[in-house]
Amino acid sequence: MVLSMAFSTTSFAQNTQVTQIFKQLSATPTVRANFQQQKKLVSLNKTFVSNGEVLFSKQNGVLWQIQRPVQANLIVTPKKLVQKTQRTYSQIEIDKSPYGSVATMFLQLMSGNETALSKNFNIVSANYSATQWNISLTPKSGLFKKLFDRVDAQGQRYVDRIVITEKGNNMTTIQFSQHTTQPVQLTATEDALFKLAK
Template sequence: MKAINLSRPVWLFLATVLCLMSVLSRPVSAQNPQLKQIFTQLAATPMVRAQFEQQKKLASLNKTFVSKGTVLFSKSQGVIWNIQSPVQANLIVTPYKLVQKTQRTYSQIEIDKSPYGSVATMFLQLMSGNETALAKNFNIVSASYSPAQWNVALTPKSSLFKKLFVRVDAQGQRYVDRIVLSEQANNTTTIRFSQQTTQPQTLMAEENALFQLAK
């Protein structure tokens, strides 16, 4: 079995997206009533499937790189990213491992042996209900809520997340619809989620098999 050696861009993608989805999926004891309403609404769904598109703009190269696929977010199991373009691969994250699987290859890394393992541990703790992680790692710049639209702006507090990005803006309705990450060197990453659904409410056989790989 080959050990996976993830590059920093891959970890950045995983860390930022999964962190924000996890942060925005749990209720918190927040003094901001608008933020509390957002968390309460999003916490009502233990499993969400969606399409995603990521656009990463590199200011130094004046280029935009696009990735597309589907994502399964399960509070009890973890996250499965099914990347369909520009390459085809599955990325599975559980409390113990990160697995990358393609048609021809399979590789894994234990969370605690990765240089970004504390990031993975943090958002997986959030999925399991660690309500103190938000205040520990983020400052709340603003939050607004209405049944038709909500918005949250965050800045990183922890030194690790400050190395990854400088500001996070998230918008949605019933679910998270868009996340904009303002990164170092004027780079930006925009992730849009669409066709969100809570059905089926249990894991399909293929999804369960992928999670078993990362136990």
């Protein structure tokens, strides 16, 4: 009895922490930031770096504007994942690809959509304080488990860092900086890109 009471208290405390994290993330309709992604491939003993700007719009989705090593736009909405460069264009239905589902994880995390995120992930730990929060997720479905082992995210007011531990000890780290909530309105270019993934 004592054990079960202790366990339920821990679960409740963690649930409260999780709720606070997602409540904070869901409070902002638009976030813009710079990002740097480092993808470490153990088999090649190489780390690939890309960077650019990211726009999160609660109403529309996530727009990754990659500037280096190549220029490309990656648009993620609950329905589609679209990749567009000057010469190429491709799109996939989110529910027909595991990679599409992984892409929507960023959307669900940034929008503080705990319900959607919990369909595909277990929340294994969560800590929240006035100055910093962190959360760790593990995939629920067999499909996701084939791709990666866990996702760790941390931040202050917004998401600052996401680390995805993949199979074979490969790792993807995305660092966000210079967050701003302005401008709230999309530019004509941004709006046109989001419309591609409606």
